[in-house]
Amino acid sequence: MRIAIAWPDAPAPDTNPLLPAAAVAAAAQLTPRLLAQAPESDHEGGFPRQEFDWLRAAGLLTGPLPPGLGGAGLNQPAQLAEQLQVLRHIGAGNLAVGRVYEGHLNALQLIERFGTQGQLRRYAADAQAGHLFGVWNTEAQDGVQLMPLPDGRFRLRGAKTFGSGAGQLTRPLLTGKLPDGGWQMLVLPADEQVPRLDPSFWQPLGMRATASFRVDLTGLEIGSEDLVGQPGDYYRQPWFSGGAVRFAAVQLGGAEAVLDATRRFLQGLGRTDDPYQRQRLGEMALLVESGQLWLAGTAARYPGTDEEEAQAESIVAYANMVRTAIEEIGLRVLQLAERSVGARGLLRPHPLERLHRDLTHYLRQPAPDAALADIGRFALARTEPAAQLWRAI
Numbered sequence: 001m002r003i004a005i006a007w008p009d010a011p012a013p014d015t016n017p018l019l020p021a022a023a024v025a026a027a028a029q030l031t032p033r034l035l036a037q038a039p040e041s042d043h044e045g046g047f048p049r050q051e052f053d054w055l056r057a058a059g060l061l062t063g064p065l066p067p068g069l070g071g072a073g074l075n076q077p078a079q080l081a082e083q084l085q086v087l088r089h090i091g092a093g094n095l096a097v098g099r100v101y102e103g104h105l106n107a108l109q110l111i112e113r114f115g116t117q118g119q120l121r122r123y124a125a126d127a128q129a130g131h132l133f134g135v136w137n138t139e140a141q142d143g144v145q146l147m148p149l150p151d152g153r154f155r156l157r158g159a160k161t162f163g164s165g166a167g168q169l170t171r172p173l174l175t176g177k178l179p180d181g182g183w184q185m186l187v188l189p190a191d192e193q194v195p196r197l198d199p200s201f202w203q204p205l206g207m208r209a210t211a212s213f214r215v216d217l218t219g220l221e222i223g224s225e226d227l228v229g230q231p232g233d234y235y236r237q238p239w240f241s242g243g244a245v246r247f248a249a250v251q252l253g254g255a256e257a258v259l260d261a262t263r264r265f266l267q268g269l270g271r272t273d274d275p276y277q278r279q280r281l282g283e284m285a286l287l288v289e290s291g292q293l294w295l296a297g298t299a300a301r302y303p304g305t306d307e308e309e310a311q312a313e314s315i316v317a318y319a320n321m322v323r324t325a326i327e328e329i330g331l332r333v334l335q336l337a338e339r340s341v342g343a344r345g346l347l348r349p350h351p352l353e354r355l356h357r358d359l360t361h362y363l364r365q366p367a368p369d370a371a372l373a374d375i376g377r378f379a380l381a382r383t384e385p386a387a388q389l390w391r392a393i
């Protein structure tokens with residue numbers, strides 16, 4: 001099945017399953033192409049459509065699926081290292097593509113974890129056919145409600161904000177409130193039940209190409225077969241907060257791109273012998289590599305599937321450290337890059353102008369203070385020596 005609405009001229013998907021290492025190599029190969037293409041979609045209302053055709057052709061849209069369903073298993077705990085590297089490479093090419101791809105991966109992971117076997121097969125077939133998934137949870141006061149109908153179906157009322165890929169995703173996984181207050185996930189067949197978009201919501205500093213519009217779902221109808229998991233599953237730990245490592249990996253890719261663009265700028269001007277520039281570049285290289293070590297540490301400590309829930313507290317605390325550390329890395333790298341390239345390095349069409357805007361905006365993630373405080377709460381509740389705090393996970 002091909003999608004007529006969202007991807008009329010998409011190339012045929014590559015249905016050969018990838019090995020996890022091949023997925024990392026494919027993502028790394030895409031980085032320079034994504035970087036070169038990024039200015040094309042960097043405008044309000046823009047979306048990196050061609051880039052998603054490349055990801056599809058490289059097998060990366062099906063990469064998150066289990067191997068038995070034609071994927072590389074990138075969503076399996078055992079493949080966390082590869083998943084994070086794929087996200088980092090894509091983020092290094094284009095943060096907007098990284099943001100939308102991260103949502104695609106997250107939606108398939110939620111379906112795999114909380115959906116039925118039948119739903120997993122159905123949505124795996126959709127991913128194979130080229131549908132793009134995402135997760136829309138954020139909302140304002142007029143959030144989404146599910147109103148039961150006599151025939152067992154549900155009518156939706158309300159809107160989501162920051163709906164990345166609005167008008168492009170054909171299978172957004174979204175959340176809404178049931179009459180008893182339960183927080184329910186559902187997958188909207190957005191090629192049939194088409195939401196009303198408000199692009200005027202998205203006039204951002206950066207990340208323009210994510211098309212993160214306000215999306216009004218009022219009046220759309222879904223069936224019970226579109227509901228995923230039980231009410232409350234979306235916020236189950238460690239997966240909800242633990243998933244922060246995915247956006248941190250994309251952000252780190254952005255910091256890496258800033259480092260590379262800064263180096264190219266200084267090399268182009270022959271400003272590589274200056275001791276102050278060397279010192280700054282040394283610090284930037286150190287910061288980016290320390291981010292890599294955070295990702296490697298995450299993957300090395302992550303337990304197998306059976307232990308995830310039992311170790312939820314320490315997984316969440318560690319993920320909070322990772323996102324906090326990588327946010328700091330990103331902020332510091334941006335500041336060092338600005339000082340290194342000066343005003344003329346921040347002028348279009350130099351890529352640093354966009355990279356700076358995109359990374360600055362994408363570093364803004366929910367509740368950063370609470371994330372840091374949670375690490376402190378976790379550490380204060382434990383009595384073992386600091387060296388053993390993270391050994392358990």
Ligand SMILES: Cc1cc2nc3c(=O)[nH]c(=O)nc-3n(C[C@H](O)[C@H](O)[C@H](O)COP(=O)(O)OP(=O)(O)OC[C@H]3O[C@@H](n4cnc5c(N)ncnc54)[C@H](O)[C@@H]3O)c2cc1C
Pocket residue numbers: 099103134135136137138161162163164165207210212361362364365366367368369370
């Ligand atoms: C490019 C982009 C794409 C996005 N795409 C999606 C998407 O597809 N789907 C989706 O669901 N969401 C999406 N989002 C939204 C995202 O998940 C977060 O909701 C958003 O980034 C929150 O950022 P914030 O800085 O407003 O967070 P906030 O949590 O509001 O943080 C801002 C500040 O307020 C503080 N703070 C937080 N809570 C409180 C409180 N109760 N009292 C006092 N201070 C508080 C924080 O510590 C911080 O200092 C996207 C966001 C961006 C930037």
